[in-house]
Structure formats: C-alpha cells, structure tokens
Amino acid sequence: MPPSIDLTTRIDLPETQLPKAEPCVLVIFGATGDLTWRKLIPSLFSLARKDCLAEDFRILGIGRREMSDDAFRDDLRGRLTASGSDKGTAEAGAFTEDAWNAFAASISYLSGDFFDPETHRRLAERMKDFPGANRLFYLATAPSAAPEIVRRLAEVGLNREERGFSRIVLEKPFGHDLASAQELNRLIAEDFDESQVYRIDHYLxxxxxxxxxxxxxxxxxxxxxxxxxxxxxxxxxxxxxxxxxxxxxxxxxxxxxxxxxxxxxxxxxxxxxxxxxxxxxxxxxxxxxxxxxxxxxxxxxxxxxxxxxxxxxxxxxxxxxxxxxxxxxxxxxxxxxxxxxxxxxxxxxxxxxxxxxxxxxxxxxxxxxxxxxxxxxxxxxxSFFPCQDCFQSxxxxxxxxxxxxxxxxxGAKQPGTSRRAVPVSMxxxxxxxxxxxxSAYAVLLLDALRGDSTQFTxxxxxxxxxxxxxxxxxxxxxxxxxxxxxxxxxxxxxxxxxxxxxxxxxxxxxxxxxxxxxxx
Structure with missing residues (x-):
C-alpha cells in the first residue's frame, strides 16, 4: 500500500432539505419476514424522523401469522430495539419511545395467504379505510411468489391508477436465467405498466x-x-x-x-x-x-x-x-x-x-x-528514467x-539524490x-414513494x-x-x-x- 497524502478537508455544506413523499399506503407482503424488520421498517422509521413521510402516510403489513395491529407493532418494536447495533438497522440507534409511538400509529396488519384470492379481496376492502388513493406494494417475499401476487392484485383492481398512483417494488433475483426473466417481465406487464414497476437492487x-x-x-x-x-x-x-x-x-x-x-x-x-x-x-x-x-x-x-x-x-x-x-x-x-x-x-x-x-x-x-x-x-x-520498474501505473x-x-x-520522486520513484496516493x-x-433502503424507498425510478432496474x-x-x-x-x-x-x-x-x-x-x- 503506497503512503497516503491526505489532501482532504472537512467539507462544510449547507444543510439540505430532504424531499418529502406524497401521502401513500405502503403495503408490505411478507411483513413478518427478516427483510421487513431488518431493512424496511428501520428505513421507514428513519425517513419518518427526518420528516420525509407525509402526515397521511400509512403502512399495512400482510403476513400468514395471525396477530392484531398492536401485536404486530410490538413485535416490530422489539426487533428494532434488539438489533440496533446491526449496520443494516443503525437508524434504531436514535430510538425513543415518543418517536416510535408516533411512527407506530401509522402501522397496521392484515393476516392472510398471499395466494388466496380472499386475502386480496379483504386487502381491497381495507384500503378503503385509508386516506388518499396512492398505493405502493412491496413484495418482501420469495421471488417465486411475485407473479401470483401481481395477478391477484390486478383481479381486485389494485393495479389501476384512476385516482392516484399504484406502484409495485420487486426484490431480486429477477428470474434465474434469460427465459425466466423474460417470462416474469411478460407476466408483470399483463397487469402493471413498466412505469409502475420498481425492481430494487440495494447497491444502487x-x-x-x-x-x-x-x-x-x-x-x-x-x-x-x-x-x-x-x-x-x-x-x-x-x-x-x-x-x-x-x-x-x-x-x-x-x-x-x-x-x-x-x-x-x-x-x-x-x-x-x-x-x-x-x-x-x-x-x-x-x-x-x-x-x-x-x-x-x-x-x-x-x-x-x-x-x-x-x-x-x-x-x-x-x-x-x-x-x-x-x-x-x-x-x-x-x-x-x-x-x-x-x-x-x-x-x-x-x-x-x-x-x-x-x-x-x-x-x-x-x-x-x-x-x-x-x-x-x-x-x-x-525510457529516459534509469529505473523504469519503479513506476507503477x-x-x-x-x-x-x-x-x-x-x-x-x-508516482513521486523519492527524496534524496536517487532518481527513483515511489508510489503515493491522494x-x-x-x-x-x-x-x-x-441507508440504501431508505434512499430507494423514498425514491419509489416519489416516483423516481432512476436507481431501479x-x-x-x-x-x-x-x-x-x-x-x-x-x-x-x-x-x-x-x-x-x-x-x-x-x-x-x-x-x-x-x-x-x-x-x-x-x-x-x-x-x-x-x-x-x-x-x-
């Protein structure tokens, strides 16, 4: 490792105002899984504390386990505070009861099987209880469940954008080869326009x-x-x-x-x-x-x-x-x-x-x-230097x-009388x-809520x-x-x-x- 020349100084930038998302109902399929409590809820909690979420923002979790709204909130709270040292949930480090209670008031739960048409019918009815008409569906499920969930959402009309947006976030992998990726894209395109689809890659x-x-x-x-x-x-x-x-x-x-x-x-x-x-x-x-x-x-x-x-x-x-x-x-x-x-x-x-x-x-x-x-x-x-091998690219x-x-x-000249170069770095x-x-997930969730698909695939x-x-x-x-x-x-x-x-x-x-x- 070449010696380092630290040419950086503290960059004092004016405080930037983070954008704010429109009112929306975020529906999380797979709400009791690891992805939800390790990444999604901490990221959303962080966005709430930074005032990036609208006052009418709501979260509806869907999972197979039977539980009440309060039980779901308590489960998330326990996981969030217990994992505060994990890098993926670092936002929990600023956890306070008041902040959590204000955020948790936006969370509710619906139990049901993702593949059951009755679950989606009850979802459509439940959506009528929320203010506004904007919807974002996050599929925190096995990738194999995506085509069926997409089809069921369309059957109850939750893919339509008549009074507000309807978007869907898909986790990788997007297929396992070219043929399966093409088939997945075809199935999704039957019910959702490409502009409604957000394929998430957290690296972005x-x-x-x-x-x-x-x-x-x-x-x-x-x-x-x-x-x-x-x-x-x-x-x-x-x-x-x-x-x-x-x-x-x-x-x-x-x-x-x-x-x-x-x-x-x-x-x-x-x-x-x-x-x-x-x-x-x-x-x-x-x-x-x-x-x-x-x-x-x-x-x-x-x-x-x-x-x-x-x-x-x-x-x-x-x-x-x-x-x-x-x-x-x-x-x-x-x-x-x-x-x-x-x-x-x-x-x-x-x-x-x-x-x-x-x-x-x-x-x-x-x-x-x-x-x-x-x-x-x-x-x-x-060629005019006596020590060509001293120079690295x-x-x-x-x-x-x-x-x-x-x-x-x-390369820089080594001090002294020798004409020798040494590698250094800035x-x-x-x-x-x-x-x-x-966090990466907070950035991408905010982008999806705002309709910016630049950092998606x-x-x-x-x-x-x-x-x-x-x-x-x-x-x-x-x-x-x-x-x-x-x-x-x-x-x-x-x-x-x-x-x-x-x-x-x-x-x-x-x-x-x-x-x-x-x-x-």
Missing part, C-alpha cells in the same frame, strides 16, 4: 455507488481520460468474509453468479462504463446502462472455459476464526456444485472500451469484506464499502467529510444482463463432471483467478493485503 441506493456518475461526469479531469486510450483494464471486486449464514438453501440454488454478478456487479460495471446520459431522468440513465450491457457479447462455451473461473471454499481461517468449507456448511448437500466464487473477464465492444478487459470477481469467505472499482491506467513511455480506486472513499495512486474519505447518509436491463450470464451458467452446467476448483477460506480466492489476469499481463489487487487510508 448506496451513496458511493450513486457517486460514480458524479465523479466521472462532474470532473473534466477524469472524464477526458475515461476511455481505451488511457485505461488499460478495470477491476470490480465484491469480496465477502462471511459465509452463507442461514441462507444455504437459497444460495445453493443461486450461487455467486446469480446472487451477485447478475445484478450488483453488472450495475457497477454499467455505471463505470456507460456514456453520459442526456439527463439524470430515469429513462436516460437506463438507456445508457442498457447500451453497455448490449455491447457485451455473450460468451461461447470455449470463451467460458478460458475467461471465467468458479470455485468453492474449503475450511480455513477468517479473521482468526476457524470456519468450515462450503460442503460442510449446514443444509448444503455433499454433492453441491454451487460456486461460492466467480471471476470473469468481460469485454465491452464499443468505441469507448474496445480492447479493455473488465475483470469482475466476487466470493464468500474471502480474506476481508471489500467492494471497490479499480481503474488501471496505461503506463507512460518512461496510475490507479483510481472507488471504494464502495467499507470505509467509503476515492483514492488516486501516482485519498478522499466520506467518513468525517459528510454527515451519515440515509428497468425490464429490458434485466434481460440484457441475463443475456450475458445465461451462456456462462449453461456452459458450467455442461462441465459438471469436471473437478470443481477450490480456495482456502480467508484467502484471496482460487489460483486459477490469478491466471485469468496473468494471461493478459495484469494482476488483481490483493484482498488480504489491501489497506485503506480511511481506516488508518
């Missing part, structure tokens, strides 16, 4: 992800060199030190490719590579993202063999703790061929990026948690999590320079991503008799991933050794 709500466009297009210094003439290759990493926890059943069906690459990493790639949109309106941004994904040619089976790596972790040590391998995890079948690590070499065939490799990697049980975009620039022709690192920030690495850290932002974008991922998954399935590569938990991943870059004369940034100025 992170401030540092949204900042990629502002960094690129708001600074002429960087935008002018953001192309194949100056950039040699790009790394996009989403490393996790944790295992699968209680999600083994889901993860064994999805794997790292479907769980992380087909959404989160492809979104980061699009933000890094897209051309400037005409405006920041939703369709303009979506159009430019889709152009990037359509410019990536689907791989042939031969290309999959040479430009992709998949692997499973085996027992090792993470953070000083001995952890089991993937096949020893609870509820994981001994015959599982599910990948817990993926590395890809993708190529964008357009004018800006022709010939520039985009390397993507993600995995469980790696050396540490880090999500970042590293943009490596070409080395200049330095310039690298811009956009750190998404943790310790969010931006770093620029460059670092910007979000922490300490800006107030704590809203459009239907054609989902299909464009699956056109890239499906041939990879298909080729892997046909290779299931071949030995599955492995990597030791707590490492940087399988050695085969190193070879993926070495073939092109490149190397990954080390996950295990990565230090970050914002952490020092």
């Amino acid at each position: 709500g992170k401030e540092t992800v949204q900042n990629v466009l502002f960094f690129r297009f708001g600074n002429a210094l960087f935008e002018s060199v953001w192309n194949r003439n100056h950039i040699e290759y790009v790394e996009i990493t989403a490393a996790e030190s944790l295992g699968v926890g209680h999600r083994a059943g889901y993860y064994d069906e999805s794997g790292a490719l479907r769980d992380m690459v087909a959404n989160h990493l492809m979104q980061l790639l699009a933000l890094t590579a897209m051309d400037a949109p005409v405006s920041l309106e939703a369709d303009s941004v979506h159009d430019k993202k889709s152009e990037v994904w359509r410019s990536i040619r689907p791989m042939t089976p031969e290309q999959v063999a040479s430009r992709t790596v998949r692997a499973q972790y085996v027992a090792g040590t993470v953070g000083g703790e001995q952890v089991p391998g993937w096949l020893e995890e609870p509820d994981v079948p001994a015959s599982s061929r599910t990948e817990t690590y993926v590395a890809l070499d993708l190529r964008i065939d357009n004018w800006r990026w022709a010939g520039v490799p985009f390397y993507l990697r993600t995995g469980k049980r790696l050396a540490q948690q880090v999500t970042e975009i590293a943009v490596h620039f070409h080395k200049p022709p330095l 310039n690298v811009i690192i956009l750190r998404i999590q943790p310790d969010e920030g931006i770093s620029l690495t460059f 670092d910007f850290c979000y922490q300490g320079n800006f107030e704590d932002p809203l 459009r239907g054609d974008g989902v299909e464009a991503q699956w056109r890239i991922m499906t041939p990879i998954a298909t080729a892997w399935a046909e290779q299931d008799q071949e030995p599955m590569p492995t990597y030791v938990a707590g490492s940087d991943g399988p050695h085969q991933a190193e070879g993926l870059l070495e073939w092109n004369g490149h190397a990954w940034r080390s996950i295990a050794d990565a230090r970050w100025a914002c952490r020092i």
